[in-house]
Amino acid sequence: MGWIFALCLAVLFLFAEVMGATVSLPEILLSSPYACQGDIVLLKVRVEKGEIPKLTWLEKDVPMVALEEGNWCGFLGTDLKFAPGTYPLKISTTPSGREKSVEIKIESKDYGERRLTLPREMVELDAVTLRRVRKEAAAINSVLERTSAEPSWKGPFLKPVEGELSGIFGRRNIINGLARSPHSGVDLKAGRGVPVKAMNHGKVVFTSDQFFSGLSVVVDHGGGIHSMYFHLEKILVQEGQQVTKGEIIGQVGSTGRSTGPHLHLGVRVNGARVDPLRLIDLSKELE
Numbered sequence: 001m002g003w004i005f006a007l008c009l010a011v012l013f014l015f016a017e018v019m020g021a022t023v024s025l026p027e028i029l030l031s032s033p034y035a036c037q038g039d040i041v042l043l044k045v046r047v048e049k050g051e052i053p054k055l056t057w058l059e060k061d062v063p064m065v066a067l068e069e070g071n072w073c074g075f076l077g078t079d080l081k082f083a084p085g086t087y088p089l090k091i092s093t094t095p096s097g098r099e100k101s102v103e104i105k106i107e108s109k110d111y112g113e114r115r116l117t118l119p120r121e122m123v124e125l126d127a128v129t130l131r132r133v134r135k136e137a138a139a140i141n142s143v144l145e146r147t148s149a150e151p152s153w154k155g156p157f158l159k160p161v162e163g164e165l166s167g168i169f170g171r172r173n174i175i176n177g178l179a180r181s182p183h184s185g186v187d188l189k190a191g192r193g194v195p196v197k198a199m200n201h202g203k204v205v206f207t208s209d210q211f212f213s214g215l216s217v218v219v220d221h222g223g224g225i226h227s228m229y230f231h232l233e234k235i236l237v238q239e240g241q242q243v244t245k246g247e248i249i250g251q252v253g254s255t256g257r258s259t260g261p262h263l264h265l266g267v268r269v270n271g272a273r274v275d276p277l278r279l280i281d282l283s284k285e286l287e
């Protein structure tokens with residue numbers, strides 16, 4: 001008889017949960033319970049007054065921003081190449097020590113491919129150029145690994161130029177017939193010299209002239225979010241400078257390996273390469 005009683009009790013609890021009679025805090029609200037590779041999930045958390053939430057996803061802390069009393073928000077990023085599967089998002093609160101966990105499903109996504117023909121010297125690199133490229137990649141990666149935990153971004157993220165999309169995120173690049181790294185940002189078409197705005201408040205953590213990305217700027221928005229602006233004609237900020245949302249950081253150009261003036265915009269969320277347009281879209285909700 002014991003198990004029948006247990007079953008009845010379980011059904012009763014389930015019913016109460018469905019009816020919303022026992023929404024216990026902390027409460028986690030997701031913009032979606034699943035994400036595809038390269039996607040972002042907007043996360044809202046409600047905790048008891050005076051409590052501080054700590055969230056962990058894929059063994060990393062998820063930086064959260066305090067909104068009004070008891071409400072917090074943050075973003076989860078799933079890398080372009082992250083293995084599909086179901087991964088728990090864990091929350092605990094301080095000081096009460098309450099814990100909860102929800103499952104987030106990551107699905108694979110085929111973003112298609114782009115075939116490009118480029119001059120041989122831009123693709124087949126000599127030893128000196130190869131050394132330069134490797135050094136540059138290491139420099140930008142070390143910048144992207146560090147982030148100020150304290151979020152300086154606030155509200156929606158802006159589109160840095162009003163250009164139409166000329167290169168989608170995630171496509172496999174087939175250059176002169178050979179597979180290269182996938183497109184880890186979006187290309188926005190804009191004329192040479194068009195002002196490029198910072199997507200949100202932050203600190204300029206990298207300015208450089210790179211072989212592939214040309215004149216490049218990286219802004220650290222804190223809370224694990226970086227934005228990257230490549231192929232600029234001119235850089236108008238300096239490393240270490242604080243910028244505000246919408247502040248002009250450079251001009252559109254075609255420097256580095258580029259086939260014409262455009263802005264390559266990249267975004268990292270907790271190190272994951274994600275679609276910048278998803279960040280712009282999802283963050284509109286935070287207006």
Ligand SMILES: [Zn+2]
Binds near residue numbers: 167183263264265
């Ligand atoms: Zn691009």
